[in-house]
Amino acid sequence: MKNLAIGVSGINAVDNPGPGVGVARSLKEDASLNARIIGLAYDAMEPGIYMDWVVDRSFIMPYPSGDGAAYFDRLAYIREQHGLDVIIPNFDAELPLYVKRAGELKALGIATFLPSMEQFKLRGKDKLAEVAERMGIKLPKTKVCTSLDQLHEAVEELGLPVMVKGSFYKAYAAYTSAQAVGHFHALVAEWGYPVIVQSIVSGEELNVIGVGDGAGGSLGTVGIKKISVTSLGKIWTGVTIKHQPMLDAANRFIRELKWRGPFELECIVKGDDVYLIEINPRFPAWVYFATGVGVNLPVRLVRAALGVDQPPAPDYEAGKLFVRYSYELVTDMVKFQQAVTRGEVG
């Protein structure tokens, strides 16, 4: 395959890491891809900018707000100056714009591999009941609230404790009505309506990462359990697992929705019962875990985006351990200066 320039966002490998460095590292590990990684950063302090063995060249991007004109002008500039064959966006907030403008990007010669807008909306927390039904799994009792009165009714009906969730981000446990009201106001102020109230289900918290081919087929899935998480709830150690009912549910998700692109399913599992908690329409930050056990999903996604034939999804072993660690690098201040003044490094 020719030398490919692949844009990757989310290279903020910090205490709440984005998936970008794991994606970039996975791409670099496949020699046949000849990947040149273009880091798409929002801040000069994103560590990926300085990790030149993983990210070859980085650009500071405008935020993907409004109609995204400035953002896409920047992508066109990168394409023109340095080449850009494929982009893997890794932030939830970027996805609606990328999904909307996938056609324009294609016309520019930049491939993506993303769900349709209809699919993207289906994974919203207010639509999970429909998706869970199509996946043949359970959903904790859920109420969608657009007013304080509805919140009180939901808490009354579900009984405490409950989870109070923003429609896109953040979730808090509430053990009293007062806590539920406090979380409700905070979520409305930050993310708007609706707010989702959900019963708390006890069980094992398990996750699946995967990529759907858009025609109902799987490009690979890997199930894991987080053994320990940081104070921000991010995985620190984990282990691969084979919980067949959960993996079957993930394959039904791909098949039923004809999901196109990467995803992460967050589930609670109690025996053979699987409860759907959340669907993330992108790679999780622990994406390299799957690569490490032989399922290089970013590479498979790139091949699918370019329409290159590839073998069926490889299998993996249960019982492989993932350990995240801290590391430091020392480099020249010039790189920081370039990021701040020119918005480009590398």
Place this chain on the structure above:
Amino acid sequence: MPRLHQLALSDEGFVFDPQTGDSFQVSTTGMVVMHSLKEGRSDEEIAQQLVTHFEVSLEEARRDCADFRGQLKNFGLD
């Protein structure tokens, strides 16, 4: 397939459940019981085996075996 048969049991008594990712440690006695259960032996046969391997009466071995199976059941593994 019974859950017990899916468990991976190392020579040091480390047990890994590939379905849930749970892991735990069992004693030497526990290892004998688990191996025997995986081989499909009856409780009585396992108790006899414990008597052979350890300095323990048959009655005590039966009790230990029943206790251990109870614990496995609590964990949803038997």
